[in-house]
Amino acid sequence: MYSEKVMEHFRNPRNVGEIKDADGVGEVGNPVCGDLMKITIKVENDRISDIKFQTFGCGAAIATSSMVTELAKGLTLEEALKISRQTVADALGGLPPKKMHCSNLAADGLRRAIVDYLKKNNRMDKIKELGLEKELEKMEKGELDDHGELCEGV
Amino acid sequence: MAYFDYANGCPVDERVIEAMLPYMTDEIGNPSSVHSMGLKARKALDEARDRVSDLINGKEGDIIFTSGATEANNLAIIGYSMRNKRKGDHIIVSSIEHMSVINSCKFLQKNGFEVSYIPVDRNGVVRIEELENSIRKETILITVQHANGEIGTIQPIEEIGKIAKEYDIAFHVDATASLGKIEVDVERMGADLVTLSSNDIYGPRGVGGLFIRKGVRIQPIIVGGGQEKGYRSGTENVAGIVGFGEAAEITEEEYREEAKREEKLRDEMIERILDGIEESYLNGHPELRLPNNVNVRFSFVEGESLVLSLDMEGIYVSTASACTSKTLEPSHVLIACGLKHEEAHGSLLFTLGRGNKEEDVDRLMEALPRVVERLRMMSPLYKKKS
Numbered sequence: 146m147y148s149e150k151v152m153e154h155f156r157n158p159r160n161v162g163e164i165k166d167a168d169g170v171g172e173v174g175n176p177v178c179g180d181l182m183k184i185t186i187k188v189e190n191d192r193i194s195d196i197k198f199q200t201f202g203c204g205a206a207i208a209t210s211s212m213v214t215e216l217a218k219g220l221t222l223e224e225a226l227k228i229s230r231q232t233v234a235d236a237l238g239g240l241p242p243k244k245m246h247c248s249n250l251a252a253d254g255l256r257r258a259i260v261d262y263l264k265k266n267n268r269m270d271k272i273k274e275l276g277l278e279k280e281l282e283k284m285e286k287g288e289l290d291d292h293g294e295l296c297e298g299v
Numbered sequence: 300m301a302y303f304d305y306a307n308g309c310p311v312d313e314r315v316i317e318a319m320l321p322y323m324t325d326e327i328g329n330p331s332s333v334h335s336m337g338l339k340a341r342k343a344l345d346e347a348r349d350r351v352s353d354l355i356n357g358k359e360g361d362i363i364f365t366s367g368a369t370e371a372n373n374l375a376i377i378g379y380s381m382r383n384k385r386k387g388d389h390i391i392v393s394s395i396e397h398m399s400v401i402n403s404c405k406f407l408q409k410n411g412f413e414v415s416y417i418p419v420d421r422n423g424v425v426r427i428e429e430l431e432n433s434i435r436k437e438t439i440l441i442t443v444q445h446a447n448g449e450i451g452t453i454q455p456i457e458e459i460g461k462i463a464k465e466y467d468i469a470f471h472v473d474a475t476a477s478l479g480k481i482e483v484d485v486e487r488m489g490a491d492l493v494t495l496s497s498n499d500i501y502g503p504r505g506v507g508g509l510f511i512r513k514g515v516r517i518q519p520i521i522v523g524g525g526q527e528k529g530y531r532s533g534t535e536n537v538a539g540i541v542g543f544g545e546a547a548e549i550t551e552e553e554y555r556e557e558a559k560r561e562e563k564l565r566d567e568m569i570e571r572i573l574d575g576i577e578e579s580y581l582n583g584h585p586e587l588r589l590p591n592n593v594n595v596r597f598s599f600v601e602g603e604s605l606v607l608s609l610d611m612e613g614i615y616v617s618t619a620s621a622c623t624s625k626t627l628e629p630s631h632v633l634i635a636c637g638l639k640h641e642e643a644h645g646s647l648l649f650t651l652g653r654g655n656k657e658e659d660v661d662r663l664m665e666a667l668p669r670v671v672e673r674l675r676m677m678s679p680l681y682k683k684k685s
Contacts, residue, residue: 181679201681203604204607207604
């Protein structure tokens with residue numbers, strides 16, 4: 146079902162854990178759908194110097210989390226924001242179609258961690274410049290994700 | 300390796316393969332042919348029919364062979380309802396049936412029937428009073444499984460059979476999960492239609508059967524040359540049916556002892572898992588349970604990642620949650636039992652079979668606590684609660 150790369154990241158996930166004094170925290174997913182993800186980042190000079198993840202979810206959810214931390218480490222915030230769900234899936238050699246949606250939330254988690262960092266540092270101008278106001282709004286409302294309505298039975 | 304997935308895939312008994320082989324090489328006659336080779340095939344079919352019938356005390360009816368339990372469930376529910384719709388248009392079904400039952404009912408709903416889905420209690424036992432209360436004068440069919448393949452709960456099937464009889468309503472029982480594990484006696488169950496599967500009793504895949512009581516009228520759903528007394532057209536799968544018959548005879552002789560053995564293994568497994576792993580809970584009924592079924596949920600972790608992790612250790616299990624299904628909805632069975640979605644997502648299904656030994660349980664218990672712990676350490680939910 147999964148590519149070798151997905152299984153490799155599932156077997157040996159990179160950057161598992163939680164940065165205690167994180168500069169930014171991003172949470173996405175919904176345990177109701179079977180996925181919940183938390184990304185913590187350290188930022189130095191607008192560059193992601195450290196990143197860790199915690200994930201409750203299926204194989205794809207764990208592998209995409211691991212991959213996103215690997216991709217994002219060392220990037221500037223702008224560069225990191227360019228990482229999309231597709232970037233993550235491609236880097237993993239593809240994902241089964243039904244996993245693309247619900248279990249591929251890591252890029253969203255990263256984006257939220259960046260928004261959280263900018264907000265904590267009162268950089269609303271930067272949030273606007275990068276077009277992240279909507280994301281911030283959702284986070285402030287406490288919306289965990291934007292795919293709940295697509296998970297039947299929720 | 301340790302294989303705990305017998306309900307999803309069962310090996311075919313060597314003796315069954317032996318019995319089937321001639322019907323794939325030399326005895327190739329079509330049972331509908333009038334020559335002597337055709338006659339031989341016809342005899343082989345009849346003999347298999349008797350053997351399957353003997354296993355379920357089915358002398359008061361007929362066995363119709365199908366391509367498996369899914370087709371038999373479709374034939375029973377759709378076939379009976381379509382044939383008897385002038386009597387009424389209401390069907391009663393439990394909410395934890397196999398999808399081939401649920402979706403047969405949904406098909407009928409789209410075609411003008413009304414369906415009542417009866418809830419179950421936390422252990423997965425059908426709420427009988429609610430079942431009885433939902434009977435109307437238009438009710439023509441009650442369908443309830445003998446035992447649930449996912450959580451192992453055995454239903455009070457004889458009581459339901461009595462209710463059906465009292466109200467003169469046809470009673471269909473899906474005995475796929477129970478056949479060869481506990482006694483399946485169509486008379487004691489009071490059933491009019493009973494679904495049977497070959498692979499679940501170490502017969503070949505692609506074969507199943509439907510018991511139809513004398514006098515019960517159904518309409519075929521596969522039409523053609525009128526094989527199987529017109530109930531199921533298409534040239535008979537002679538080798539497969541012979542295999543099913545052989546498997547039924549072996550089952551009749553051996554299942555009681557095997558069930559006792561598996562039950563012991565089951566209880567040991569449940570005890571060791573619940574004792575060895577904190578925040579693990581048994582799904583399904585603690586006593587009214589199939590001897591080969593263990594279904595456990597582990598808080599803070601998700602089932603598929605448990606399956607993949609155990610797979611890496613050479614241990615084969617299934618997730619009870621249908622996380623790979625189109626909608627990513629968790630198991631409808633666990634949700635019907637009142638589990639929260641996140642609880643249902645963290646459940647594992649182990650089904651035992653003839654090949655399982657004590658060592659398999661040792662092997663499982665060497666790996667499972669470690670695997671659960673590793674995934675919990677990754678889980679944001681675990682941190683929050685501890």
